[in-house]
Amino acid sequence: MSESDYPLSAFSAERLQGTNQPFADYAGKILLIVNTASKCGFTPQYTGLESLYQRFRDRGLLVLGFPCNQFGAQEPGDASEIASFCQTNYGVSFQMFAKVDVNGDNAHPLYRYLKKSAPGLLGSEAIKWNFTKFLLNRKGEVTKRYAPATTPDAIAEDIETLL
Template sequence: MTAITQFEVKAADGSTASLDAHAGKVLLIVNTASKCGFTPQYTGLEALHRGYSERGFEVLGFPCNQFGAQEPGDAAEIANFCSLTYDVTFPVFAKIDVNGPTADPLFERLKSEAPGLLGSKAIKWNFTKFLIDREGNVVARYAPTTKPEEIRKDIEKLL
């Protein structure tokens, strides 16, 4: 099966980006939103990113507007918000869909390899998180209510 890092995604500027640039790293892939009750998790995500980046860990953010229209801005507005409000330094890609017929292939794969509660594949809300090992395998899925700091032990096991 193809590693997650073999997927191509859209960068914030609309260009195609290969996740191969993140190969060999432990990744936390998150669908994000700027106007969500869970938006303050950007602080915890950035803390994880900065705290473990030297050991080969990265957070990858994928804005999504499918849940309560909580990510209405364009790429520039999203980048500005993330930078100015939460001092985000991890990569934030182009806005995508994570559910339905236009769901991004990366998220289709993540959902199939790490279903949610009772085997459900649909993402329920913003800030669903997927932990990926250094070989590009999906290790775990975390609910939006799971705070980034609660994932530390799982990340440390993979580093």
């Protein structure tokens, strides 16, 4: 697949470690992209996300976590605090990125693409809360959007069909 055929090639994001990650590197991978928070009722989903990553990573799945502080200020930490929290409490080994906005004028361009590609309930593009999930196929196309309450385990079958 050429870079021009991969819609995510236009995007990059800063990793928690401060390095820039071009999304062109993800061509040919299945992606599960999640806006995360450390102090949310859904935070225990980190366990399920890590489990999905461990189960399917050798077959081409990448889980990408994007901390966001737009919902109830539930991600107040800086990059090192977020990294430490995720590793210490949930053993997160999947890729985590620097804090982003997912809604509003400062929404990360990747999230603008995701929301436009897969609107939520009643056609609303807005992300309603932490742990909204987007599943993308190997071509970088959004195949499904999941509500925050959808557990990672409930997504496993959809991932399996894309692998």
